[in-house]
């Protein structure tokens with residue numbers, strides 16, 4: 611049987627590019643998408659070695675249904691690419707009570723990642739690939755208070771926090787599951803041209819950044835590298851080699867907060883409490 615890869619947000623941008631590459635490398639690709647029409651059209655585009663399953667990362671019931679459907683069809687998963695994400699959105703709160711950027715990029719992805727372990731933990735060389743961003747480096751201290759407070763909400767800051775937390779949670783998960791067969795890797799694609807930026811305001815700063823964006827083939831390369839390299843580098847971020855932006859994949863240090871084990875433990879407990887998964891590991 612083919613190796614199985616599960617991708618969230620597989621109908622667009624880096625997720626779609628990864629789906630195509632995994633398929634061409636012989637994987638069976640499970641396409642986790644929130645929009646049925648887009649999911650089915652992606653399944654048609656990728657072909658017979660793919661299957662669309664519906665998932666909304668902001669809704670735990672939807673994540674549970676996705677997982678149950680996955681488990682009904684597959685008895686193992688080789689790669690889980692946690693890719694779905696949003697950026698620069700107006701303030702709103704998810705069904706689960708999280709601000710939506712954090713709810714999608716962080717809490718939803720952490721919830722699904724922990725569930726996925728059951729299908730991966732006994733699979734040789736299985737890998738969880740968590741997308742993150744250079745945005746993580748802008749955060750200088752941990753923050754837990756007021757994350758659901760509209761009066762202090764700032765779209766960029768919350769996006770930055772979501773990426774730092776994605777990284778720290780992944781490093782901590784990798785440490786906690788070191789006896790299992792699954793490794794966890796973190797990837798930054800570089801600033802890549804995609805729909806992610808569709809709500810950004812055309813300020814001067816944004817127009818300058820826009821000039822430096824790379825195409826999706828550069829952005830997806832570190833994802834594939836982190837999925838396939840034999841000797842995975844622990845607690846590093848896979849990203850394009852030149853200033854995290856251009857060229858072939860290499861690895862970098864994360865934000866230094868990600869190496870503070872005490873902060874990681876606090877974030878870990880805070881997160882498990884928030885997603886209702888205390889004592890899972």
Ligand SMILES: NC(=O)c1ccc[n+]([C@@H]2O[C@H](COP(=O)([O-])OP(=O)(O)OC[C@H]3O[C@@H](n4cnc5c(N)ncnc54)[C@H](OP(=O)(O)O)[C@@H]3O)[C@@H](O)[C@H]2O)c1
Pocket residue numbers: 618619620621622623624625642643644645648665666667668693694695696697714715741742743744798799800801802803804805806807
């Ligand atoms: N592009 C960059 O420069 C860059 C840099 C660093 C990190 N990243 C990260 O890379 C990931 C992919 O981004 P992209 O650039 O490829 O953007 P994109 O083209 O907008 O893709 C995002 C994907 O996530 C899906 N998604 C959003 N909210 C969801 C939800 N609640 N449930 C399920 N799926 C959801 C979207 O589905 P819909 O089509 O239904 O909206 C879409 O398929 C994101 O996590 C982003 O933070 C991107």
